[in-house]
Amino acid sequence: MALLYTHDAFAGHVTPPGHPEQVARLSVIAAALEGMTLDRRAAPLAPEAAVLRCHPAGYVTRVRAAVPAQGWIQLDGDTSLSPGSYDAAMRAVGAACAAVDAVLTTDAKTAFVACRPPGHHAETETAMGFCLFGTVAIAAKHALDQHGLQRVAILDFDVHHGNGTQDLMWNEARCFFASTHQMPLYPGTGSRAERGAHGQILNVPLRQGSGSAAMRAAYSTEILPAVAKWKPNLILLSAGFDAHQDDPLAGLEWQTDDYAWLTHQICDLAAECCDGRVVSCLEGGYDLPALAASVAAHVGVLKERGK
Numbered sequence: 001m002a003l004l005y006t007h008d009a010f011a012g013h014v015t016p017p018g019h020p021e022q023v024a025r026l027s028v029i030a031a032a033l034e035g036m037t038l039d040r041r042a043a044p045l046a047p048e049a050a051v052l053r054c055h056p057a058g059y060v061t062r063v064r065a066a067v068p069a070q071g072w073i074q075l076d077g078d079t080s081l082s083p084g085s086y087d088a089a090m091r092a093v094g095a096a097c098a099a100v101d102a103v104l105t106t107d108a109k110t111a112f113v114a115c116r117p118p119g120h121h122a123e124t125e126t127a128m129g130f131c132l133f134g135t136v137a138i139a140a141k142h143a144l145d146q147h148g149l150q151r152v153a154i155l156d157f158d159v160h161h162g163n164g165t166q167d168l169m170w171n172e173a174r175c176f177f178a179s180t181h182q183m184p185l186y187p188g189t190g191s192r193a194e195r196g197a198h199g200q201i202l203n204v205p206l207r208q209g210s211g212s213a214a215m216r217a218a219y220s221t222e223i224l225p226a227v228a229k230w231k232p233n234l235i236l237l238s239a240g241f242d243a244h245q246d247d248p249l250a251g252l253e254w255q256t257d258d259y260a261w262l263t264h265q266i267c268d269l270a271a272e273c274c275d276g277r278v279v280s281c282l283e284g285g286y287d288l289p290a291l292a293a294s295v296a297a298h299v300g301v302l303k304e305r306g307k
Contacts (some may be wrong), residue, residue, distance in 0.1 A: 002299065002306035003102055004033065005095035005110035007043035009117050012084020014291035019080070020249060020286040021117065021130040029114050029130035029282075035297060039108065042135055043095030043115060045087070053141040054134050054168045055128060059125045063089075073110075075127045076178055089117055089132040092281075094139075096139035099279045104147050104234065109269070109276040112239075112299050112307035118283040120162035120189060120238045129160065131185060134150055136238045136281050138167035143234050144174050151176070157262060158240020158283040159250040161190030165238060166201060173198040176230040178223045180204050180215060182243070182250050202226050208251040212258050215243070219262060224269055235270050235278045241285030241294040254286065259294045263301035276305060 011023045051060055064086050066073060071081040092115035099111035119136060121129025141154045153164040154169065156162040161181040166189065169175045181190050183205035190203045204218045227235070241259065243252040268280045280302060285291035 001037065001039050002098060002302040003108050004038040004040045004114065004299070005043045005099055005111065006030070006114040007044070007091050007095070009084060009091050010088050012082070013088035013117050014072060014082040015080050024288060025285065025291060026114055026116060028265060028288045028292040029295050032296040036296070036303060038299070038303060039198065043091040043100070043113070046090045046094035046097060050093055050138055050142060051090070051133055053145065054138050055124060063127060063141045064144070071204055079130055081128050081303040085117065085132065092119065093114065093136045093138050096135050096279065096281050097142045100139050100143045100147070103277045103279055104143065108121070108306065110278045111117065111278070111301040112302055113281040115282055119281070120156060120158060120165045120283050121160070122164040123167040125143060125209065128164070130215045131164060134164045137235050139281070140169065140175050140277065141172070149233040149252065150174065150243055151180070151230060151232045152234045152236060152239065153227045153230055154236045155227065155239035155266060156240070156283070158238055158251055159243040159247065160186055160240070160284060161203065162238050163187045166194065170201070171197045173200060176200045176202070176205070176227065176232065176262065178202040178226060180206055180218050180223065182206055182208055182252050185250055198258065206252055209253055211253040212255055215252070215254055215258060216261065219265060224265055227237065228269055232274050233274050235266060235274060236265055237266065237278065237280035238283045239280045239298060240283035241291050244285070244290040244294055246287040246290040247285065256290070256293045256297050260297040260301055261299050267305040278302065
């Protein structure tokens with residue numbers, strides 16, 4: 001049985017009207033997963049020490065101090081803070097770390113963290129792209145430092161490049177980061193030339209409109225073989241669903257069943273290299289029906305493989 005971490009506090013991160021990263025994203029996910037048998041757990045607050053594994057104290061203090069008493073403020077053109085944003089971001093980190101703890105120390109094999117705000121665009125000292133803290137990167141550091149793992153892998157299939165995760169993991173020799181993403185597209189990073197300080201980063205840009213075939217080829221021939229060679233002790237996913245054909249922010253034209261296919265492939269690899277241990281954290285996905293269907297397909301496989 002897969003674990004599901006979420007919390008009502010995620011609804012407290014309120015974005016301006018018309019913003020694509022909206023409270024309703026988690027509402028439709030909850031409805032899509034309602035009938036699925038999952039081990040549901042409340043997302044705990046992360047201690048600040050967890051965030052400090054990736055972000056300096058001064059940055060964390062600035063984010064916390066910027067939280068408004070009411071309404072919202074803009075950190076940049078598309079990243080905002082409301083009164084509940086800091087709590088939500090800390091629970092996202094807490095849930096990702098708790099999921100890592102669970103799959104490494106109990107019979108649980110797979111976990112999905114239904115959280116917001118997302119995290120993969122947050123750089124070392126910069127909030128951007130709807131993101132405040134590098135949730136998955138922090139979870140990776142937690143796995144390495146707290147559990148003594150030798151190698152972890154992060155796979156990011158959001159349609160936008162995870163520039164924040166790349167920044168936070170650039171010098172981390174114990175973490176392999178692989179990403180597929182549309183290029184050209186925000187944030188403008190993610191070229192094949194970006195390899196990390198230890199050659200442990202693999203970016204596979206995809207062209208607009210390239211569709212399912214290009215994605216499946218990228219994973220089958222490049223990313224999954226590279227991860228298999230890395231032999232991680234744990235696989236973490238930045239699970240963005242905005243490459244879907246119905247998503248308004250990009251145009252890779254993936255189908256709902258592509259997410260089921262990809263999750264099966266990742267779980268097959270995890271079974272071979274890390275006893276099936278996979279922790280997935282929500283990133284993007286902004287067409288609500290497509291998001292709900294894609295997450296259900298993804299979590300359905302995690303549930304099947306988490307037995």
